Amino acid sequence: MQHWAVMATYDAWLRMRNRCLNPKDKDWHNYGGRGVTICPQWLTSFQTFLKDVGPKPERSRLLWLGRLDLDGNYTPENVAWLRHQRQISHRRYCHRIPVGGQAMTIQEAGPVIGLPAMTLRRRLLVRRLDLSEAVQLGRMPYRRDSKFLTHDGQTLSVPEWAKKLGIRVRTLRERIQRGDPSPLTPGLRRSPTRYKTASPAPSAP
Secondary structure, eight states: OOHHHHHHHHHHHHHHHHHHHOTTSTTGGGTGGGTOOBOHHHHSOHHHHHHHHOOOSSSOTTEEEEESSTTSOBOTTTEEEEEHHHHHHHSTTSOEEEETTEEEEHHHHHHHHTSOHHHHHIIIIISOOOHHHHTOSSOOSSOTTOOEEEETTEEEEHHHHHHHHTSOHHHHHHHHHHTOSOTTOTTOOOOOOOOOOOOOOOOOO
16 A cells, blocks of 8 residues: 555545534534534544545545535445545535436536536526526527617617627617717717818918
């Protein structure tokens, strides 16, 4: 058994004990504070822990000691070395959504739905869209906080009007900010700056 594997496993054993036994530990509220306990044989014997769990199999920071059942305790049947991404997704406080009758984290649901996880997370957690809106494929037609304009009985968001008029969204927003009387006129342009032609210098007598 390699020395680095033993030391990495010992470090994981210490962190497990701190989370569950030390109220001053930064993660105690998610472990000991929730009543998560440790197998009695592991509390006083690292060698027993090492025998039951086995040494850390890879020299990688992406492999962590985790619990298979987040509501369970640190026991031989509930502890394993887990990959970083699975450990992240497995955490109790991860945001989960229903997909196909199964609760998934946003990271897991993104590929299934066909959206980048970052896009799905932004729609749900930043823009606070309903799930039915957030899972729409492609770009959203408008932002929830977008300004709406009514013209000729038709009400559209600023991005939708810009697309309909064939102009940039930024251009339309600039028209609105300037207070243009008819910002939805397709051909409206900012008046060009006019410069006076300098009079020629008088000739010397």
